[in-house]
Amino acid sequence: MNSPVDWPEPIVRVQSLSESEVPVIPDRYIKPPLERPTINSTTTTTTADAPRDDVNIPIIDLQGLYGDDDNLRTTILGQISEACREWGFFQILNHGVCPQLMDRAREVWREFFHLPLEMKQPYANSPKTYEGYGSRLGVEKGAILDWSDYYFLHYLPLSLKDYNKWPALPADCREVLDEYGKELVNLCGRLMKLLSLNLGLEEDILQNAFGGQNIGACLRVNFYPKCPQPDLTLGLSSHSDPGGMTLLLPDDQVPGLQVRRENNWITVKPARHAFIVNIGDQIQVLSNAIYKSVEHRVIVNSGQERVSLAFFYNPKSDIPIEPAKELVAHDRPALYPPMTFDEYRLFIRLRGPRGKSQVESLRSQNTYEFHNPRS
Ligand code: OGA
């Protein structure tokens, strides 16, 4: 299964559609009724599906993690453990990344997307690597599309890092992004240790399973233009992140991210200068499903555009990822067969975001084999 070299049909920038001020969105962006944001629940039979504006994902203050108060450190580790098991999503405060750097990183991207189209077009991406300026995920002809444009670039491995594929404008863009990437790789490395300890493993086990220092790191910047009919579409369809762990820097003004919690979609209320952390499919696999990668999606609105930066921390792409042997026991067999991240991510790259169907399909395949040893 190889990635195709080009898109199946001409690319339309969602930003151009939005700026043309059409009163209705093209059919290509209209989601089937059950996927539309106004349907708050996947089943309509319970009474629990009223919008839950009173709920938010856990917010965890990391201050104290490296101090000398052991009780405080234990408390924080416990909060992270619970968030990973119960939510798959949490926000972190006092994470060590400079707030000015966070704000500038978001701002350079806002400036980039506001450049005239002809200055962005040279960075147009292809489905071969997805690097650059894009407007769709997946290569299925005639697919229903999401109401967003994006920019995708690589930090690690260094062999994939190519400044020529990063925007040249605004002038400080590359410098800011470099600094941002370094800080976030560092933060993810620290979080990996905490997750490893919380799983009852030595602190380096998860990182080593990812390939040690040879991990992958990339950035997807999402640009969600204003939408004249936000109730009919989504900025980003429901998906779980295929990689290891994601650090999301959301828009500081405009909400939009929704996280699935049983049959409800919870709209995340971002805390100032927090990062939103979420578990990806590869950590679900490594933890043998003790930690879950949780489905999420993005809604849009008619009044304001939204910018977010999703930083993906991934395993080295050609090593097999499977449940850590310490987390496999007779009464808890390995739920997933080994698979490299290269193989795994082809799925989303070909078919676009589709809930959790990828990681779940691996599981059923494996359970089937488990119960049918001769098949
Ligand atoms: C993503 C993502 C959420 C957002 O890029 O994978 O889930 O708020 N983004 O833009």
Ligand code: NI
């Ligand atoms: Ni995501």
